[in-house]
Amino acid sequence: MSDTFKAAVLFELNKPLEIVDLYHKDxxxxxxxxxxxxxxLCGAQVNEMSGKKGDxxxxxxxxxxxxxxxVVGVGKDVTTVKAxxxxxxxxxxxxxxxxxxxxxxxxxxxxIGAGPVTTFAEFTIISENRCSVIEPDASxxxxxxxxxxxxxxxxxxxxxxxxxxxxxxxxxxxxxxLGMALLFWCKLLGIxxxxxVDIHDxxxxxxxxxxxxxxxASVPLNEKMYDVIFETSGVVxxxxxxxxxxxxxxxxxxxxxxxxNAPVTFSNxxxxxxxxxxxxxxxxxxxxxxxxxxxxxxxxxNVDLFNSLVSQTINLDQVNExxxxxxxxxxxxxxxxx
Numbered sequence: 001m002s003d004t005f006k007a008a009v010l011f012e013l014n015k016p017l018e019i020v021d022l023y024h025k026d027x028x029x030x031x032x033x034x035x036x037x038x039x040x041l042c043g044a045q046v047n048e049m050s051g052k053k054g055d056x057x058x059x060x061x062x063x064x065x066x067x068x069x070x071v072v073g074v075g076k077d078v079t080t081v082k083a084x085x086x087x088x089x090x091x092x093x094x095x096x097x098x099x100x101x102x103x104x105x106x107x108x109x110x111x112i113g114a115g116p117v118t119t120f121a122e123f124t125i126i127s128e129n130r131c132s133v134i135e136p137d138a139s140x141x142x143x144x145x146x147x148x149x150x151x152x153x154x155x156x157x158x159x160x161x162x163x164x165x166x167x168x169x170x171x172x173x174x175x176x177x178l179g180m181a182l183l184f185w186c187k188l189l190g191i192x193x194x195x196x197v198d199i200h201d202x203x204x205x206x207x208x209x210x211x212x213x214x215x216x217a218s219v220p221l222n223e224k225m226y227d228v229i230f231e232t233s234g235v236v237x238x239x240x241x242x243x244x245x246x247x248x249x250x251x252x253x254x255x256x257x258x259x260x261n262a263p264v265t266f267s268n269x270x271x272x273x274x275x276x277x278x279x280x281x282x283x284x285x286x287x288x289x290x291x292x293x294x295x296x297x298x299x300x301x302n303v304d305l306f307n308s309l310v311s312q313t314i315n316l317d318q319v320n321e322x323x324x325x326x327x328x329x330x331x332x333x334x335x336x337x338x
Contacts, residue, residue, distance in 0.1 A: 007104075007121030008319045009112055011060040013051040016320040017120070021107040027075035027125050030097030034087065034126065038313075039067035039119035039336040040145035041322050043176060044091075047257065049323075052234075054260045060112050062104075064119030065091040066148030068141065071131075078128045087131040088296075089117055089124075090148035094288030096128030119145070120319060122338055132292045139303055142335050143310050146181065147295060149283075150333065151309075153255065154181035155295050156284020162228045162251045164191055171226040171245065172196045172212070174233035175203040176326075177333045178255060180309055182230050183210040188302060197221070197238070202329025209308075221245050232256045239264050242278075249275040255284075313337045 003024060008017040027033045045063055047053060067089040071081050080096040081087060093116075101115040102125050117130035134144075158164050170191060172179050175198040186194050187210050194212040196203070204214040215221065217238075225247040231238050234256030242252045243266050258264065272278070299306040311332040314322045322334045 004107060005122040006316060007062050007112075008064075008316060009060050010049060010056075010063055013049065013056060013059075017049070017063060019317050019319075020109060020112065022104040022112060022121070023107065024123065025102075025104060025125065027073050028099075028102070029076040030078060030099045030128050031075040031102065031125050032071055032078060032081055032128050032131055033073040034069040034089065034124050034131065035072050036067055036069040036119060036122060036124060036338045038142055038145050038338065039064050040149065041319070041326060041334045041336070042066055042149050043178065044149070046323060046326070052257070052259050058113050058115070060109065062112065062114040062118035062121055062124070064121075065089070065117050066145045066150070067119030068144035068148075069124070072123070080128060081131060081133055085133045086136040087133055088144060088147045088292065089119055089126060089131050090152065090288055091117055091130065092152070092283045092286050092288055093127075093129045094132060098129050099127040101127075120316065120336065122316065132288045134292070134296050137300060140299060140306055142313055142337060143299070143307050145335060146309060146333060147292065147299065150177045150181040151184070151299065152286040152291065152295055153281070153284040154178060154185050155291065156286040157230060157253050157255060157281055158182060158185045158189065160285045161279050161281055162230070162253050164189070164228050166190050166192070168193065168227040169224065169247070170194045171221075171229045173229070173231045173235070173238040173242070174198060174256060175200070175207055176232065178232040179230075180206065180210065180332050182232070183207065183212050184305065184309060187211045187305065188298060195224070195226070200329040206330070206332060226250060229253070230255060234258050236262050236264055240266055243271055243276065244268065246271070246276055250277070252276065252278040253281050254279065255281045309333050310335050
């Protein structure tokens with residue numbers, strides 16, 4: 001094995017990631033070293049790169065928080081995984097030791113930091129509690145990273161936070177990766193009355209393939225009210241409209257995050273007192289130890305539908321092109337294949 005490996009690094013907000021060479025290191029106490037197989041590009045990284053939540057005091061650092069790989073080494077006291085295990089990397093903590101992150105020495109740029117889980121690298125060292133063992137399955141290897149964020153968050157939002165019933169009228173704002181993951185679970189669970197609002201007409205075919213009804217965001221939602229509303233875009237207008245189109249006793253699940261300090265105004269907040277529940281989703285309250293095995297099993301039972309969530313695969317050195325592709329109308333999820 002070479003002394004170095006490649007990783008995508010964020011050096012500056014609102015700038016492309018740079019592919020750099022890092023020196024290998026051994027995992028420390030409570031850490032796990034993983035050879036990455038696949039990783040997903042997520043809207044969370046777009047927000048991170050653009051400074052949507054504010055300044056980034058940890059620059060420069062590695063990126064990515066959903067992935068699939070093979071364990072190649074473990075640090076002292078690690079008990080939940082061992083070398084040779086195949087694992088899902090996830091941002092929600094599970095059982096095992098929690099560590100803050102690590103630092104790598106780069107060939108050309110000095111020390112580079114990394115948080116408890118990063119996935120845009122050929123090898124990565126993560127906190128023990130950010131990976132879960134699964135049985136390898138080559139037939140879904142490209143889509144497996146989605147279990148680390150989009151699919152697990154959507155599962156939790158539908159099943160645990162909203163507790164959607166099969167006869168509910170469901171509205172989803174946004175047909176990006178998370179919106180399509182919500183549609184995936186609705187289809188699997190037999191929920192048929194699903195409307196999806198998006199700015200791109202090109203999203204219509206994939207929404208209809210998953211059993212949803214498409215409405216362009218430019219068209220006012222005036223004729224129908226909804227039992228469950230998922231807001232995935234972080235667009236202020238959608239957050240504001242979510243209350244306006246909510247039925248009595250509706251549940252509103254806010255998954256997308258608005259920009260830092262963006263004001264949100266509800267035109268008729270009195271409607272909130274009609275037993276409306278509004279939840280700021282926390283990754284769907286996904287618990288890796290409680291939920292991963294079930295989610296993995298359901299995805300394996302629905303291989304074709306699960307794999308159809310991925311529209312493109314790229315190499316690590318195409319990561320910035322991948323983020324550009326995310327803006328295209330016909331894009332679903334983009335996967336880095338190592």
